[in-house]
Amino acid sequence: MSELNLVLLGPPGSGKGTQGERLQEDLELPYWATGDILRAAVREGTELGRAAKGYMDRGDLVPDEVIVGMIGQRIDSPEAADGFILDGFPRTAPQAEALAAKLEELVRELTAVLLIDVADEEVVRRLGGRRTCVENGHVFHVEFSPPREEGVCDIDGGELVIRDDDKPEVIRHRLEQYHAKTAPLVEHYDGQGLLRRIDGTSSPESVAEEIRRTLATLRLEADEAI
Numbered sequence: 350m351s352e353l354n355l356v357l358l359g360p361p362g363s364g365k366g367t368q369g370e371r372l373q374e375d376l377e378l379p380y381w382a383t384g385d386i387l388r389a390a391v392r393e394g395t396e397l398g399r400a401a402k403g404y405m406d407r408g409d410l411v412p413d414e415v416i417v418g419m420i421g422q423r424i425d426s427p428e429a430a431d432g433f434i435l436d437g438f439p440r441t442a443p444q445a446e447a448l449a450a451k452l453e454e455l456v457r458e459l460t461a462v463l464l465i466d467v468a469d470e471e472v473v474r475r476l477g478g479r480r481t482c483v484e485n486g487h488v489f490h491v492e493f494s495p496p497r498e499e500g501v502c503d504i505d506g507g508e509l510v511i512r513d514d515d516k517p518e519v520i521r522h523r524l525e526q527y528h529a530k531t532a533p534l535v536e537h538y539d540g541q542g543l544l545r546r547i548d549g550t551s552s553p554e555s556v557a558e559e560i561r562r563t564l565a566t567l568r569l570e571a572d573e574a575i
C-alpha cells in the first residue's frame with residue numbers, strides 16, 4: 350500500500366482524538382483534527398477563530414465553506430505525500446463531497462474510514478469527565494485515563510481544562526447534530542466499501558489494538574490485489 354489516507358468517524362467523545370494521537374505515533378503520518386485546529390484559532394483570536402467560536406460554543410457545526418478550505422489546503426501539502434489521518438472531517442454530506450473532489454483532483458483515494466462506535470449514554474459519561482490540555486489538545490479522563498498529576502498534562506505539562514462545549518446541554522446538542530448531519534456518512538462510506546467499524550466501548554488500548562488489526566488486514570488485502 351503506497352499511501353494511507355484515513356478518516357476517523359464517530360460521535361463526539363467516541364475516542365477519535367485519543368486514537369488519533371496513537372495512530373499518528375504508530376504511522377508517522379500528519380494528523381489533522383478539525384476541532385483542535387478550530388480551538389487553536391479561537392485561542393489565537395484569528396479571523397477563523399472569531400467565525401467559528403459561536404457555533405462551537407453552542408455545539409453547532411461550523412459552516413462547510415469554512416471547514417472545507419481549511420482541510421483542502423492541508424491535504425494538498427507536501428506533508429501529506431505519504432498519507433494523512435483526518436479526525437472530525439468530513440462531518441456533513443457536502444464536506445464528504447468536497448473531500449472526494451479534492452482527492453480526485455490529486456489523483457488519490459481514501460484508504461478507509463474508521464467508525465469508532467459508541468452509544469450516546471457512553472458519550473455523555475465520557476465527555477462529562479474529559480479534561481483537555483490547553484497547549485496541544487491532549488485528552489484525559491478523570492476516571493478512565495487520569496493524568497499522573499491532577500490538572501496537568503502528562504505530555505507537555507499544559508493546564509488541563511473542561512472544554513466549553515463539554516457542558517451537559519451542549520453535549521446533548523452535539524449528539525443531535527451528529528445523528529442528523531454526520532451519521533448519514535456511515536451508510537455513504539459503507540456503500541463505497543470504505544467503512545471499517547471499530548468497537549469503541551472497550552479500553553483505549555483494546556480499541557487501538559483493534560484499529561491496528563484492521564489496518565494490517567487492509568494492507569494484506571492491498572498486497573493481494575497487486
Ligand code: AP5
Binds near residue numbers: 360361476523
Ligand atoms: P471536535 O473537537 O471534533 O469534537 P467531537 O467530534 O465532538 O469530538 P470530541 O473531541 O468531543 O471527542 P473525541 O471523539 O475526539 O473523543 P476523545 O478522544 O476526546 O469538534 C468540536 C466542534 O468544532 C464541533 O462541535 C463543531 O462546532 C466544530 N467542528 C469540528 N469539525 C467540524 C467540521 N468538520 N464541520 C463543522 N464543524 C466542525 O475522548 C473523549 C473522552 O473519553 C476523553 O476524556 C478520553 O480520555 C475518554 N476516552 C477515550 N477513549 C476511551 C475509552 N476507550 N474508554 C474510556 N474512556 C475513553
